[in-house]
């Protein structure tokens with residue numbers, strides 16, 4: 001009896017009742033990708049035609065979409081197998097960011113409002129910039145605005161390599177992001193600057209500082225590397241990971257889960273460069289996961305490589321690639337294991353801007369002993385509540401078991 005939570009980062013399914021407060025009314029990551037595919041607008045060298053996700057659809061993805069928005073997106077209308085349970089969930093936390101989504105999945109909705117940096121230029125308070133430069137011995141910073149991470153390194157990367165000023169930017173999330181060249185500036189040096197920044201933004205109630213290292217020689221070929229690191233504040237309550245740790249369970253975190261939970265209760269952490277490598281790591285670690293253990297994985301490419309880049313074709317291909325690997329996972333499950341595939345927020349690649357979108361998320365579950373319908377859940381915390389019950393851990397403060 002083990003439990004697995006797989007988060008497809010940003011794979012929202014639309015229909016958030018409060019989406020209009022975020023400027024996201026109508027945003028629908030999976031739905032709009034499926035629409036573009038059906039129109040033949042997502043054909044590429046690696047895929048073509050309608051969106052094909054036979055395995056996730058068999059798990060109930062199409063029906064989860066219908067629960068959220070009232071319609072099954074084109075291509076996802078096959079029957080769900082009775083071996084699986086499906087549902088959808090609205091988020092209770094007010095942030096549509098990665099930590100808020102993951103913490104809520106883990107049983108801790110965010111009870112407060114994050115602070116955000118304004119859409120001005122400069123976006124960071126002068127005092128913060130001055131302190132950072134003084135404490136980290138920097139000649140200055142570049143950027144100092146809201147930006148897309150790939151666009152801003154193309155714009156300022158070369159100047160950064162010459163001057164040694166890191167590129168600092170933010171987004172609609174509560175983040176202070178620092179991009180620097182891995183060789184010219186140095187990876188360890190970047191991490192050091194981020195640690196200093198983390199302390200400086202603590203009193204400002206900023207959720208994360210993010211190191212964004214890149215390589216390359218010019219604006220035309222700069223490429224971000226997998227050495228990204230997130231400096232998050234710890235979750236504001238006991239998560240399913242904390243419960244499992246207190247009970248000495250075997251815990252494995254895959255990908256950036258470890259950073260998102262500020263290394264609390266995250267057990268053995270395995271990194272991987274891209275969704276495929278993360279899937280390999282998930283399969284490998286599942287093999288060694290002890291009875292009563294918990295595996296928590298994040299698949300970041302959907303969000304970082306396609307959602308924020310507003311790359312519909314790439315996102316469609318990434319969904320199909322993930323889907324194609326689902327049977328490998330199902331084959332390796334034991335009869336009494338619980339698997340939940342879900343998401344933390346949306347990032348509709350057809351939407352304006354480059355930020356996340358407020359959406360509902362799918363809950364696709366497999367557990368041989370379950371017959372209950374998951375249906376429409378208020379709050380992602382029902383996932384943790386159900387995992388706690390399954391693993392025979394004490395109940396969490398929030399959430400109701402499916």
Ligand SMILES: O=P(O)(O)O[C@H]1O[C@H](CO)[C@@H](O)[C@H]1O
Nearest residue numbers: 147148149150171173175308
């Ligand atoms: O544009 P990039 O650098 O990918 O940044 C994105 O990634 C951040 C953290 O996930 C988000 O806040 C968003 O701004």
Ligand SMILES: [Mn+2]
Nearest residue numbers: 009010098344
């Ligand atoms: Mn995310």
Ligand SMILES: [Mn+2]
Nearest residue numbers: 303304308356
């Ligand atoms: Mn993101």
